[in-house]
Amino acid sequence: MAIAKKSVVWGVFAAGGTVAAFLFPALIALFGLVASGTVPEGLEYANLHGFASTWIGKIILFFVISLALWHAAHRLRVVFHDFGVRKDKIVAKAVYLVAAIGTLLTAYYLFAIG
Amino acid sequence: MSKRTLDIEVLRYDPEQDTEPHFMSYQVPCEEDWAILDALNYIKEELDTTLAFRWSCHMMVCGSCGMMVNGEPVLTCKTFVRDLPKDVRIEPLENFPIERDLVVVLDDVMEKLQMAKPYIIRKDPPPENEEFNQPRSALYKFKQYTMCVNCMCCYSACPQYALDSSFIGPAVLALAHRYNIDSRDQGKSERLDILADHDGVWNCSFVGACSEVCPKNVDPAAALQQMKIDGAKAYWLQKLPGGKS
Numbered sequence: 516m517a518i519a520k521k522s523v524v525w526g527v528f529a530a531g532g533t534v535a536a537f538l539f540p541a542l543i544a545l546f547g548l549v550a551s552g553t554v555p556e557g558l559e560y561a562n563l564h565g566f567a568s569t570w571i572g573k574i575i576l577f578f579v580i581s582l583a584l585w586h587a588a589h590r591l592r593v594v595f596h597d598f599g600v601r602k603d604k605i606v607a608k609a610v611y612l613v614a615a616i617g618t619l620l621t622a623y624y625l626f627a628i629g
Numbered sequence: 630m631s632k633r634t635l636d637i638e639v640l641r642y643d644p645e646q647d648t649e650p651h652f653m654s655y656q657v658p659c660e661e662d663w664a665i666l667d668a669l670n671y672i673k674e675e676l677d678t679t680l681a682f683r684w685s686c687h688m689m690v691c692g693s694c695g696m697m698v699n700g701e702p703v704l705t706c707k708t709f710v711r712d713l714p715k716d717v718r719i720e721p722l723e724n725f726p727i728e729r730d731l732v733v734v735l736d737d738v739m740e741k742l743q744m745a746k747p748y749i750i751r752k753d754p755p756p757e758n759e760e761f762n763q764p765r766s767a768l769y770k771f772k773q774y775t776m777c778v779n780c781m782c783c784y785s786a787c788p789q790y791a792l793d794s795s796f797i798g799p800a801v802l803a804l805a806h807r808y809n810i811d812s813r814d815q816g817k818s819e820r821l822d823i824l825a826d827h828d829g830v831w832n833c834s835f836v837g838a839c840s841e842v843c844p845k846n847v848d849p850a851a852a853l854q855q856m857k858i859d860g861a862k863a864y865w866l867q868k869l870p871g872g873k874s
Contacts, residue, residue: 518821521831522864525857593834597788 524589524611531586534579564628573625581618588614632658635710637668639680640720642727650727652718653677659710665719666694666705669731682731689844692778695722695785696731702785704844723785724794738781741797744823745805750816767812774807774852776845783839783849789832796832797824799839799849806852809859818863825860833857 548555566572588610595606635657642650655676657668666684673680684694687706694705697720699713725733755761783799784790790798805824809817824830833853840850866872 518825518860518864518867519827519829519831520864521827522825522857522861525831526861526865529857529861596792597834599792 524585524607527582527585528589531582531584531589534582535586538579539583567625567628573628577621577625580621581614584614584617584621585611631661633661633710634658634715635668635713636716637672638716638718639669639672639731640718640727641680641730643679643729644727661711663710664706665696665698665703665708665710665713665717668710668717669705669719680731681729690778692780695780695782695844696720697723697785702782702842704780704782707844722781724787724791725781725784733781735781737794738779738784738798738801741801742779742804744797745801745808746816746820747804747808749808749811749814750819751813752815755813761813763812770812771807771810773847774803777804777807777843777847777849778845780844782842782844786838786842788836788838789834793832795828797829799833799853802830802833802856803847803849803852806856809856817859821856821860821863824856825863830856830860 545555545558549558567576591610592603592607596603600606637655637657638652639655640650641647641653655672657671657676659668659671664687666687669680669682669684673682682694682696684706685691686693689704689707692704695702696705697703697718698705698708699718702722705719719731721727721731721733725735725737728734777800779800781800787796787799790796802824805820808814809820830853833850835850835854837850840848843849
């Protein structure tokens with residue numbers, strides 16, 4: 516017996532869960548305001564674009580977005596298990612593939628911001 | 630003291646006679662301060678001597694009187710008649726095969742208990758001719774996990790164990806964690822090799838029902854999450870040059 520590889524995906528799941536629990540309620544509230552037309556001070560497009568243009572901004576955004584994706588992927592895998600879907604290997608491949616593609620796209624788009 | 634009559638339905642099953650389990654009803658005149666275990670003893674002594682159930686201490690120490698009372702896994706010595714409605718349904722602990730009536734087969738958990746190596750493992754010899762000093766802060770880290778009485782209520786509550794009984798399960802993993810975080814112990818890596826494998830901690834999806842039903846206020850769900858962190862750390866450490874494979 517040995518420590519299962521599941522510990523790797525659980526690691527990003529746990530990190531993503533922590534990030535999501537701390538940041539996402541605030542982000543959802545703030546960007547909910549933006550979407551409804553009330554832009555809080557500092558959240559104007561130019562400011563956010565400026566933030567995403569800096570390297571530190573890119574790194575922060577990359578970790579927040581990609582970790583949340585891996586968190587969601589692993590949680591979905593567990594939900595499938597809980598609902599009685601006994602095809603764990605296929606489910607795992609599918610959800611992690613989506614998270615991996617999302618991670619690559621996040622890196623690509625962040626890199627593309629000038 | 631005033632008496633209160635309960636209508637108690639008890640699941641009965643005698644594998645030598647019955648094809649499947651069935652309920653039998655008893656009217657039990659209960660004293661106000663009775664626990665459900667007292668009502669069961671009344672049934673056995675006064676109404677039906679064939680009823681089989683486990684109990685020993687009647688004081689929440691032995692852990693043998695765990696049963697389902699109105700659908701909840703509880704210690705029947707700690708579940709009082711005054712807190713229950715008039716109709717009470719008593720069943721054996723869920724997720725275990727029935728041996729007879731309210732007695733379940735616990736072989737599966739007993740086998741898994743060995744895997745946890747629930748004893749202090751030393752690589753260095755213990756101090757000779759002196760006590761093994763342990764600061765109080767070190768004791769507090771694991772003390773709550775020593776309160777487990779192996780009643781197995783957590784296994785009845787655990788949806789993951791219900792789905793897949795190869796899961797090692799809450800009480801055993803919490804007990805392993807108790808030794809992992811004991812400052813005198815040096816067997817953590819030995820245990821993680823077994824308990825952080827597929828059927829170990831990773832099968833837990835942190836529903837937390839184990840901690841909710843625990844009659845001794847142990848928090849197995851927390852133990853499992855902490856073990857997951859230990860497992861993840863150990864996985865990467867063994868990948869490092871010089872790490873154990």
